[in-house]
Amino acid sequence: xxxxxEEDARVVSEVHRQNALARQNxxxxxxxxxxxxxxxAVQLAALQQRDQPTAEKISVRIFAADHGxxxxxxxxxxxxxxxxxxxxxxxxxxxxxVLARELSADFQVINxxxxxxxxxxxxxxxKRIGAGxxxxxxxxxxxxxxxxxxxxxxxxxxxxxxxxDIFIGGEMGxxxxxxxxxxxxxxxxxxxxxxxxxxxxxxxxxxxxKATVIGDALQLHRAHLNAPLQVLxxxxxxxxxxxxxAYIRCAQRGIPVLVDGFICTAAALVAAQLNESVRAWLLxxxxxxxxxxxxxxxHLDVRPLLNxxxxxxxxxxxxxxxxxxxxxxxxxxxxxxxxxxxxSRE
Amino acid sequence: xxxxxEEDARVVSEVHRQNALARQNxxxxxxxxxxxxxxxAVQLAALQQRDQPTAEKISVRIFAADHGxxxxxxxxxxxxxxxxxxxxxxxxxxxxxVLARELSADFQVINxxxxxxxxxxxxxxxKRIGAGxxxxxxxxxxxxxxxxxxxxxxxxxxxxxxxxDIFIGGEMGxxxxxxxxxxxxxxxxxxxxxxxxxxxxxxxxxxxxKATVIGDALQLHRAHLNAPLQVLxxxxxxxxxxxxxAYIRCAQRGIPVLVDGFICTAAALVAAQLNESVRAWLLxxxxxxxxxxxxxxxHLDVRPLLNxxxxxxxxxxxxxxxxxxxxxxxxxxxxxxxxxxxxSRE
Numbered sequence: 001x002x003x004x005x006e007e008d009a010r011v012v013s014e015v016h017r018q019n020a021l022a023r024q025n026x027x028x029x030x031x032x033x034x035x036x037x038x039x040x041a042v043q044l045a046a047l048q049q050r051d052q053p054t055a056e057k058i059s060v061r062i063f064a065a066d067h068g069x070x071x072x073x074x075x076x077x078x079x080x081x082x083x084x085x086x087x088x089x090x091x092x093x094x095x096x097x098v099l100a101r102e103l104s105a106d107f108q109v110i111n112x113x114x115x116x117x118x119x120x121x122x123x124x125x126x127k128r129i130g131a132g133x134x135x136x137x138x139x140x141x142x143x144x145x146x147x148x149x150x151x152x153x154x155x156x157x158x159x160x161x162x163x164x165d166i167f168i169g170g171e172m173g174x175x176x177x178x179x180x181x182x183x184x185x186x187x188x189x190x191x192x193x194x195x196x197x198x199x200x201x202x203x204x205x206x207x208x209x210k211a212t213v214i215g216d217a218l219q220l221h222r223a224h225l226n227a228p229l230q231v232l233x234x235x236x237x238x239x240x241x242x243x244x245x246a247y248i249r250c251a252q253r254g255i256p257v258l259v260d261g262f263i264c265t266a267a268a269l270v271a272a273q274l275n276e277s278v279r280a281w282l283l284x285x286x287x288x289x290x291x292x293x294x295x296x297x298x299h300l301d302v303r304p305l306l307n308x309x310x311x312x313x314x315x316x317x318x319x320x321x322x323x324x325x326x327x328x329x330x331x332x333x334x335x336x337x338x339x340x341x342x343x344s345r346e
Numbered sequence: 347x348x349x350x351x352e353e354d355a356r357v358v359s360e361v362h363r364q365n366a367l368a369r370q371n372x373x374x375x376x377x378x379x380x381x382x383x384x385x386x387a388v389q390l391a392a393l394q395q396r397d398q399p400t401a402e403k404i405s406v407r408i409f410a411a412d413h414g415x416x417x418x419x420x421x422x423x424x425x426x427x428x429x430x431x432x433x434x435x436x437x438x439x440x441x442x443x444v445l446a447r448e449l450s451a452d453f454q455v456i457n458x459x460x461x462x463x464x465x466x467x468x469x470x471x472x473k474r475i476g477a478g479x480x481x482x483x484x485x486x487x488x489x490x491x492x493x494x495x496x497x498x499x500x501x502x503x504x505x506x507x508x509x510x511d512i513f514i515g516g517e518m519g520x521x522x523x524x525x526x527x528x529x530x531x532x533x534x535x536x537x538x539x540x541x542x543x544x545x546x547x548x549x550x551x552x553x554x555x556k557a558t559v560i561g562d563a564l565q566l567h568r569a570h571l572n573a574p575l576q577v578l579x580x581x582x583x584x585x586x587x588x589x590x591x592a593y594i595r596c597a598q599r600g601i602p603v604l605v606d607g608f609i610c611t612a613a614a615l616v617a618a619q620l621n622e623s624v625r626a627w628l629l630x631x632x633x634x635x636x637x638x639x640x641x642x643x644x645h646l647d648v649r650p651l652l653n654x655x656x657x658x659x660x661x662x663x664x665x666x667x668x669x670x671x672x673x674x675x676x677x678x679x680x681x682x683x684x685x686x687x688x689x690s691r692e
């Protein structure tokens with residue numbers, strides 16, 4: 001039986017791509033001189049099936065959850081910070097909330113599994129699957145049912161969106177670089193030493209500990225890491241699964257995705273391995289300073305728009321890249337042609 | 347006698363820099379995790395002498411002029427395009443005019459020397475010094491008086507600005523990558539082969555021709571290329587001199603400059619060599635696809651914000667980078683602190 005996440009993404013419009021390419025070559029500039037901005041406009045035209053691509057309506061969904069592996073001491077911050085940051089998102093003081101305001105974005109936080117139940121908070125929806133995942137060093141992070149439910153939380157969040165030009169997923173979860181690194185090691189068949197980075201800022205000993213924890217997990221679960229869905233279940237997190245589900249559903253609904261940094265790219269890798277047709281719908285916003293991100297980017301063979309040494313998560317890098325898409329669309333839609341402006345050609 | 351362009355730039359506020367650094371370390375994020383955006387906010391706070399740096403009011407000034415060296419066939423486009431593009435700027439169809447509108451920027455074009463006199467055009471000011479420069483392969487591009495007047499056009503344009511958070515200079519001038527490359531070769535003591543690129547898109551033979559033309563010019567004028575002012579006079583252009591004058595005046599008035607790509611960086615190099623104190627006021631927006639830009643950037647020891655393979659000029663790369671500065675300021679000014687948000691620290 002085909003599962004929902006295996007259903008094909010919407011077909012990309014080659015007609016709109018060709019029309020957009022032709023238009024770019026008529027605009028009053030040397031051919032190709034807007035570089036990556038030209039590619040962005042053309043790709044958005046093809047994805048959105050519009051002659052005038054647009055990046056005005058942005059939907060930001062932050063998935064927050066705790067990780068059992070935090071008990072191994074892999075993060076610089078205490079686990080309480082996940083819930084505290086959900087409150088900070090709600091109050092508007094976090095980086096992503098500032099950026100979402102600047103973009104006039106539709107913003108919501110989805111609690112997929114903080115350790116404790118949270119009070120009612122503005123812009124926060126409770127979809128808790130459990131009190132954090134299990135510690136992946138000693139047990140599967142999720143049961144098969146929990147993993148399926150987490151994927152579905154992401155799907156349902158996208159199903160509930162009003163019309164949207166660009167979707168941004170973000171995450172909050174203390175210790176989630178450890179989970180994402182473990183996931184990436186399993187999916188790319190790489191040793192932890194190649195992938196593990198400093199996360200929120202651990203020192204060399206902290207990096208070594210993360211590598212040991214991940215190495216133990218890969219060894220313990222090795223018989224169950226042969227398919228992306230199992231890798232997600234054994235090594236992932238509720239928020240990472242929700243992100244993967246959201247990305248897949250965006251592709252199925254025809255909503256371009258702007259992928260954030262390391263954690264989100266790991267979720268994008270899961271999504272692309274679960275459903276290859278999702279790939280075309282993923283735009284990559286920035287190269288994170290988190291060490292393993294470079295390897296994910298190389299594997300996916302993509303070139304992120306920005307390289308600003310950001311490593312905050314929350315979807316912040318994707319939000320910062322939105323104005324580039326808006327500029328690309330404005331140029332594509334508003335520039336004069338050589339003919340209309342009476343400018344001589346080469 | 348000290349010339350106007352040798353007068354010191356405004357002193358940068360170390361107090362504001364230290365306060366801004368301290369604030370960044372209190373915001374609800376892992377220390378340093380906003381990467382380059384943190385540096386931008388801190389630098390703007392120091393330059394603007396504000397606790398809340400801002401990049402809202404943008405002034406864009408495009409300097410347009412023709413180059414005698416165009417007669418050597420170094421550009422893909424006919425010389426008429428300089429004037430045609432001035433009309434396109436005025437009518438709002440060019441890339442920089444689209445971007446300036448998106449930014450709600452104060453926009454003006456200053457004609458420093460198109461070959462022919464132009465009719466009255468909205469948003470275009472006539473400050474023509476001559477009918478283009480002389481062909482630098484066979485004569486000094488400018489007389490000493492013309493060069494001084496072109497520098498003063500830039501200075502006066504900045505003197506006339508209403509209060510401005512960020513200044514962007516742009517340029518239009520068929521064949522000006524040849525002039526800028528010649529200038530850079532002389533200032534950095536590099537052979538033309540290392541610096542010359544494709545400009546608006548010439549082929550290998552075109553690149554070779556540009557290198558020959560520049561080599562001839564460097565040879566012809568070699569006795570006069572010992573100081574930056576002479577290099578500018580013999581090898582520069584009216585718009586390049588005006589840009590250098592504008593950058594210097596911005597630094598003296600305390601207005602941060604966002605430098606565009608290859609031509610503008612060559613002008614910034616002239617400005618910095620004429621007056622070392624200008625350096626601190628120059629922010630670099632993007633790494634151009636024009637080959638020589640990398641060498642200029644390395645020499646200036648700066649890291650541009652963007653790398654999007656743009657090579658259009660007009661100030662377009664700088665305009666595209668403005669939202670990054672706005673995001674950096676919004677994050678700096680609006681994020682909550684660990685204390686105010688009740689978030690635990692590492």
